[in-house]
Amino acid sequence: MLALHDKIFRQAIDQYGAVIITTAEMDAPGPEIVYANVAFCEQTGYTEEELLGQTPRMFQGPETDRAVLDRLRTALTRESGFFDGQTINYRKDGTPYRVRWSIRPVRDERGKITHYISLQNRITDINVTYDELTRQTHLLKMAEKTARFGGWLVDLETHRIEWSNVVADIHGMPHDYSPSFSQTIAFYIPEHRERIHKRLSDCAEQGIPYDEELQIVAADGCRVWVRTLGEPIRDRNKRIIGVRGSLQDVTQRREREQELRKLAHITEQSPIPISVTDIKGQIEYVNSAFEQLSGRSRETLLGNNHSLIQSSHTPEATYRDLWQTISAGQTWSGEMQNRRQDGSPYWEHEIISPLTDDLGQITHYVAIKQDITAIKKAEWELSRMAFEDPLTRLYSRIGFTQALQRQLDKAGWPSSSLVVMVDIIGQRDINDAYGYDVGDDLLIQFGERLVECTGMQGLAGRIGGDEFMLFLPSVANKALEANLDQLLNSLAIPFKLKGTSIELSVRLGYTRLDEPQRSAHELLREAELALSQHRKTLNVPWIAYDHRLKEATQLRIQLTRELRQALDEDQFELHFQPKVDLGTGTLIACEALIRWNHPERGMIPPGMFIPIAEQSQLIAPIGDWVLRRACQHLRDWRDAGLAPVRVAVNVSVIQFQMGDFASRVQAVLDQSGVSPGELALEITESVFSDASDMLLAQMSALRDIGVRLSLDDFGTGYSSLLYLQQYPIDEIKIDQGFVFHLLDDAFSHQLVETVITLAQLLNADVIAEGIESAAVSNELIAMGCCSGQGYFYSMPLEAEDFRWLLEQRSRLPLNAGAVDKAVDKTIDKAVGKKGTHYE
DSSP states (O other), rough: OOOOTTTHHHHHTTSEEEEEEEEEOTTTTOOOEEEOOOHHHHHHSHHHHHHTTOOOGGOOTTSOHHHHHHHHHHHHHHSSSOOEEEEEEETTTTTTTEEEEEEEEEEEETTTEEEEEEEEEEEEHHHHHHHHHHHHHHHHHHTTOOOEEEEEETTTTTTTTEEEEEHHHTTTTTTTTTOOHHHHTTTOOOOHHHHHHHHHHHHHOOOOOEEEEEEEOOOTTTTEEEEEEEEEETTOOOEEEEEEEEEEEEEHHHHHHHHHHHHHHHHHOSSSEEEETTTTTBBBEEOOOHHHEEEEHHHHHSSSSSGBOOOOOOOOHHHHHHHHHHHHOEEEEEEEEEOOOOOEEEEEEEEEEEEEESSOOEEEEEEEEEOHHHHHHHHHHHHHHHHOOOTTSSSHHHHHHHHHHHHHHHHHHOTTEEEEEEETTTTHHHHHHOHHHHHHHHHHHHHHHHHHHHHHOEEEEEEETTEEEEEOOOOOOOOHHHHHHHHHHHHHEEEETTTTOOOOOEEEEEEOOOOOOOOOHHHHHHHHHHHHHOOOTTTTEEEOHHHHHHHHHHHHHHHHHHHHHHHHHOEEEEEEEEEETTTTEEEEEEEEEEEEEEETEEEEOHHHHHHHHTTTTOHHHHHHHHHHHHHHHHHHHHTTOOOOOOOEEEOOOHHHHHHHHHHHOOOHHHHHHHOOOGEEEEGGGGGGGGOOOOHHHHHHHHHTTTTTTEEEEEEOOOSOOHHHHHHHOOOOEEEEHHTTTTOOOOOHHHHHHHHHHHHTTTTTTEEOOOOSSSSHHHHHHHHHEEEEEEETTTEEEEEHHHHHHHHHTTTTTOOOGOHHHHHHHHHHHOOOOOOOOOO
């Protein structure tokens, strides 16, 4: 996966809302959640620990749209792997909420989808507003029914009050009911009684008409809003003789007005932009949120249509589908890009629904909008992060691979073109010396220079760190070497960074397209193998790919897998090379050397599988196996009545790095019953590359246990006299490379003398390895070296043959007539001559 734990990547994701990352597994039980940001946890109510390892199906419920889920699964099984849609999800507490999903794939270097990044945007508020508008529409229809209306009369001379049947119905009284004045006033609610009493009195006494809306309590206890109008009745002399008027039940109207006020408040105060248009699309209403989103005032918008805010980037097909849908009386939803007053674009998601009258005729359209610009930017940023390196703006690995494949598909197969991998030597040192800001600036300038070298038809990208990739198209009349020389010469020009001139050295591996035709992914892999080989061979300007590199890589991968199986099936065995007193030929010790007896490949040389074990982190369990097996042999020899010699076991620096090596050695000694003085541990100088207090403590603990410590291959690794003085070393082994040239190379002779003198100063024993002649042995004795090992005395022997040697206690080298047949067998099976680490 792109860089799931990179800080820049996590910050880029967290700023765009609720995000989860899942695996791409589509079979049951389905994709697995591997990352959820804080916004997603807050939105769903789950913690990150509760989400990790779960499937997104945990958010589904009874109202989840199964058709949407089917479309989602279908979309994710396609090559593109993109999906946008809405569904109803469920929070941890069981409450549903509507969300819009935007799902994008993440691909590996082969273009295979490995993960999905999903943005979840809650749109519940939009739908709540839409449902509220729909409900209010139905209330408006109910308010259009004819209101009840009746009349009444008060005779001031007889004080008799007459009601029409409708007025009696409104009060819930019988049709023949004739109330008194006080009874009539009593029907009004307490807070309105004084008001209606005054209006009636003023009308009866002063002839002042009135028109009031008040509330009464009907006989069944229900409150009813009424509109009551009153006017004086006069005789021929203009004298007031009565009051008459009308009473109308306006409860429904009052309720409708209340609902309308609520609706107006909802729409006006809602953060969701809302607009209402007539059937021709002319805008009749917009709320404040719509003004803010569009950047235009209400006065500017009213009377215009939505073309005023449209951009030229929404497809015409979208508008055709919109009008066909709403004209048919259906609700349309979708996305479109519009433009604000200042010209800046924005994306919105819209729900547009028709409003109809009592006859079912469409009269208006209501549009509810949501600004999804931030979501779109997040999608663009995720896409950019997948295909573009954020620092240099060059192609990322995936982007480079896809761009190269498109170019090859479009322009044909340019057989003389090159795919090149380049890395900077010492980038870490530059960061340490000048700071990471300078290091980043250097990478940016380096990328810019690569772009200049590729030309108009070329490509440049950055895999990560200090590794870059190029596609160099064929150049007419220009040899391959000249093309690469020009590239190296360009990169050799010093880089100017904050007043500092920095010269770079680079490694370069390339592959030529030639034949047969391959995919862009395969070409990139070939260039990587060539670069990897150049890291091992620095005396050439570049390395070209050939099929042997691929075969070696495949063999290494195969052997890695088979090494794990070898541990499980006990395919390893130990051979033992004698160490002798050079003066007498007496056997004084031995070195345990691992051998891999492969059931199909036969005996595999240690030089082939030990480096693989170190790269694959298998060297630690293999080293522990050697330690246990060597101690077991020591115990077996003693149980057989033999007097065993000290056994030396090679130890990897990785075993020390695990931190508990001394305790593991003590456990093996206790389990096998072997004395610590019978065991020696041989370490190479590479262990000091990780020099630390922990390493010193472990070596000191081993010395305290009584285990002997030997420094192997001295002079070939990380030599430091200070370390030799600080760390407990009992023995120094002179590397066979110097011993082999002891008689014919003055430098080797002087170096051996120096090591012998150094060992004496450190009060350490010295032993020479790789002795292959009597002349070399005699010269070592003359120089003061008393112990050694090598093929002159004996090659490594199988365990049974070495046991025979212990039984005989013969001096070495053996006479030809004394060599046992079993030793002949060992000689026939011996592999290699070098007596180094695990040889």
